Amino acid sequence: MALRAEAEAVLSALAGPGARLREDQWQAVAALVADRRRALVVQRTGWGKSAVYFAASALLRARGAGPTLIVSPLLALMRNQIAAAERAGLRAATINSANLTEWSQVEERIRLGTVDLLLISPERLNNPEFRDNVLEKLAAETGLLVVDEAHCISDWGHDFRPDYRRLRTLIAHLPPGLPVLATTATANARVTADVAEQLGTGLDFVGAPGGAHAEAAREAAGHRRGAAPLILRGPLDRESLCLSVIRPSGGAQSGSAHRLAWLADHLGQLPGSGIVYTLTVAAAEESALFLRERGYPAAAYSGRTDDAQRREAEEDLLGNRIKALVATSALGMGFDKPDLGFVVHLGAPSSPIAYYQQVGRAGRGVARAEAILLPGPEDQAIWRYFASLAFPPRAVVEQVLALLGQSPKPLSTMAIEPRVELRRSRLELLLKILDADGAVRRVSGGWTATGAPWTYDEERYARIAAAREQEQRAMLDYAATSGCRMEFLRRQLDDPYAEPCGRCDNCTGLRLSADASAAAVAAADAHSHRAGVPIEPRRQWPTGMPSVGVDLRGKIPPQEQHATGRAVARLTDLGWGSLLRELLDAAAPDRPVPDRLVAGVVEVLREWSSSGDPAERWSGAGRPVGLVAIASRRRPLLVGSLAERIAEIGRLPLLGTVARVADGPPGGGANSAWRLRSVYDAFRVDADLTDRLARAGGPVLLVDDLADSGWTLAVTARLLLRAGAPAVLPFTLASAG
Structure with missing residues (x-):
């Protein structure tokens, strides 16, 4: 039990005196440190997944292991993790797009061995300079690899990122017996199986996988019990969250003005400070401006917000200096504010799983938090637009491969762009996927074809598109259901422990008023x-x-x-x-x-x-x-x-x-x-x-x-x-x- 006491000492430094590891947290730490196994942890937001890899990192470093490498998807998450790591006594650093001027210093610290924990974005794995000059040495010397928000590795997940799939190559080159930890709060059985396969983990569940997809998931992953490492999957209820759906009294066709008016009338009654999510950048900026005009301290946060403004907005929310941060999905995974009192959605995300992930920002450290959805008539049109950015057709992919195969030198994205019928964002996504699949390679000066065989998996892409459409229908069903809303979300995540929560508007019969004052409606209409x-x-x-x-x-x-x-x-x-x-x-x-x-x-x-x-x-x-x-x-x-x-x-x-x-x-x-x-x-x-x-x-x-x-x-x-x-x-x- 000395190892557990040592781990809990790290947890106390991280979370305060008297903090103790949950039994399944301890199972994960023991698997990584004592057994040097691989583990996949699927647990609800706020469960303490980061405590597992901080404790494991400290224990492994104390035993002479190399630094921990954490692959993390968002800058906000990285900043939170660095602060938490330092509380746990770990020397943490990051290499990402927001600290370009610090890269050489961080790389020197890595060479000197004065970094205990390095956080990088998945995109960094294929930066030619980092890959060729830093990553190989780091992979050879690392003591623990952590893949945070691991659902991003699966193109069945709600936030698939092709750069994450490069981890499969990285893992293949890790020394035998090096522990690997993957964590996520938003994975159904199919995503869990896909992540396990991508990471080379197989399936060995602790806790029933459950759900309608479970058998197909096991088959898809080629279930290999015995040789597989640990998968910890727990119940996904959020005991503090009270879920509600509100359709303002103006009706479905009343549109954005009634939703904005409702928010302006009722925001002051919501507990503490919180997040208001929108589906588009324009909606985030307009809504934040309107709330400020109505007297609320509010800020906008999106992919168009520069890094300094993002940092300021995050700090203002953490310090309760603003009532609401109005954000797109750019503010998502990992933003850690234990006392966040509410999450309001002006418009519905296209997936119940994405919705569960976003509302999970609230109520981590308070007894009650409100999660309120105000769906809009334009939601489905926005979903269709984002769905139109799916994987390009076969002829375009083959055209890109032919261009690269015929070129005597690397081609930059800008050089490829005028020769193919793709917007730059879709071209960049395609190149990343082809790179992750080994068909092309990013080098200094652009992209080259590897000559490796590659097949256009039309059937798989069609299944993914069908799964996205199914998720959209499920989101509509969530808004319309008369049953327990939390149970609905948990079943979408194949949570075998799903049951009525007793807290949502349908369970209690207690509903927030859908009314908005005439003055607020008029002001919102004029603003809009x-x-x-x-x-x-x-x-x-x-x-x-x-x-x-x-x-x-x-x-x-x-x-x-x-x-x-x-x-x-x-x-x-x-x-x-x-x-x-x-x-x-x-x-x-x-x-x-x-x-x-x-x-x-x-x-x-x-x-x-x-x-x-x-x-x-x-x-x-x-x-x-x-x-x-x-x-x-x-x-x-x-x-x-x-x-x-x-x-x-x-x-x-x-x-x-x-x-x-x-x-x-x-x-x-x-x-x-x-x-x-x-x-x-x-x-x-x-x-x-x-x-x-x-x-x-x-x-x-x-x-x-x-x-x-x-x-x-x-x-x-x-x-x-x-x-x-x-x-x-x-x-x-x-x-x-």
């Missing part, structure tokens, strides 16, 4: 329908355009750029966004601009023309003397009526239309280079319009329905400028970003 989003000019041609037959490169001359334009709103915005998404949906019929949207148009034009700073009026270009529309293939009635209404309201002559003379090559919906290629030769300014531009003799307003990539506006504005317009001011109904 504030109009005006800048449209910045394109300033540089995409890399590699000559390779696709367009002789453009480098910077766009200032005299060929349009001025900063305006859109009424973003498609993702809370207020106008709903109407714009409906109006511009691919399946929507072409129709004249609605009168209620014209009100937003008028508001934007008024603000644009009467800014307090004269240099900002009409973006400094001067008042437009005429208006030009862009010929539209899909929505000629919409764009034509918009131009006519603006001309009428602004008393501007409608000078004509930039004619569409060709549809351009296919692929206009892909990356920036392909979008430019599809519109570069598609438009023409005819002689009549050129004459009218000369007679007008001043700036022109260029009207279209949507600013998406920006290349249609850039190309047509360039044509107008070359035809004699002194300045071009784009105006659209919507902006995509």
Whole structure:
């Protein structure tokens, strides 16, 4: 029992005097330290998974083992873990994208052996310099490998990250008998089996795996009892969480204004401070601003927030200096605030498992915490958008492999991009997956093909897509269920111990009021329908355009750029966004601009023309003397009526239309280079319009329905400028970003 006493001394330093290891925590520590086994721990948020690897690290280091390597997915999680490690007496360091200037110092400390615990992001595993100069030595000398949030290794999991799959290669090169610990709170039986297989752990459950997927999971993983290490799986109830679903009294069609109004009316009644989750960056920023306007200290947090602002927001929430941190899923796994009093969702995540993970931020150290879902009518459209970013089709993957196979030198992502019909984010994801599968390799200068055989597993990708659709249906069922909500979530996670919680709104029959005051609804509606989003000019041609037959490169001359334009709103915005998404949906019929949207148009034009700073009026270009529309293939009635209404309201002559003379090559919906290629030769300014531009003799307003990539506006504005317009001011109904 001396080993257990030693482990509990570490726990006391970490969690306070008198802290004791749970029996299953001790089982995991003993397996890692005494038996040098591999273990997979699937336990609820707040159970104490980090205590296992901190205690094991301290004990292994005391016995002469090398440093612990922790693979951790989020910067917020890393910062929490470093602070906790130091409390446990461990010298911790991290290498990640936010501390570039410290990498060399950390690497030197690793070489000197003065790091007990190193945290890295999964992406770091394939950074060529780190992989070639640091990782090999670290893998040979490490005493314990920890894979935190291990569901990320499974493409069946709710937050699959291809970089995590590189761990399989790392584990294969570890010395025999080196302990490995994988931890997660959000894995059903299928994900558990997949993680076990990815990590080379097999299956040997302590606690029944349970669930409808259990038998298939065992078969999929090739269950090997006896040779397999330990899997600890416990009950996933969160005794402090009280789950509720609220549909504001305005009804399903009341939209974001009623949800924002409800939040503003009721936020002060929620315990302590907490997190408000949104599905999009725009919603997070708008909601945080509205709460501040209603008198609440609140901050926004998303993938667009820079690191310094993220740190400040996290510290403000930890210190209870703000009532709410309004965040996207960028604030997720591992954020540790024991007294977090509530989690509110303005819009539903696409998976009950993701929802369980996010609400698990609350109530770790308090007796009661509220978890409230306010679903929105736009949720499913947002889910469909993110689902559209799934694995690319076979022909595109083969095209990428062929490009790399035929190239005599490594190709950068930017060099590949103009030659394939993929947005950069999807191309980067594809390259990471191919890299993890061994078909390509990231090297200094870009990517190369390895020549290793690779098969497009169409059947697997189809099964994953079907599983995602099933999760979306389950999320709708969660919102609609009359049964216990916690039991519903636990069954989605194949928790064999799932039972009614006795705390949620359905179990107790006690429901939070769905009412919102008329004043708050009016304020939220006005806030949501504030109009005006800048449209910045394109300033540089995409890399590699000559390779696709367009002789453009480098910077766009200032005299060929349009001025900063305006859109009424973003498609993702809370207020106008709903109407714009409906109006511009691919399946929507072409129709004249609605009168209620014209009100937003008028508001934007008024603000644009009467800014307090004269240099900002009409973006400094001067008042437009005429208006030009862009010929539209899909929505000629919409764009034509918009131009006519603006001309009428602004008393501007409608000078004509930039004619569409060709549809351009296919692929206009892909990356920036392909979008430019599809519109570069598609438009023409005819002689009549050129004459009218000369007679007008001043700036022109260029009207279209949507600013998406920006290349249609850039190309047509360039044509107008070359035809004699002194300045071009784009105006659209919507902006995509």
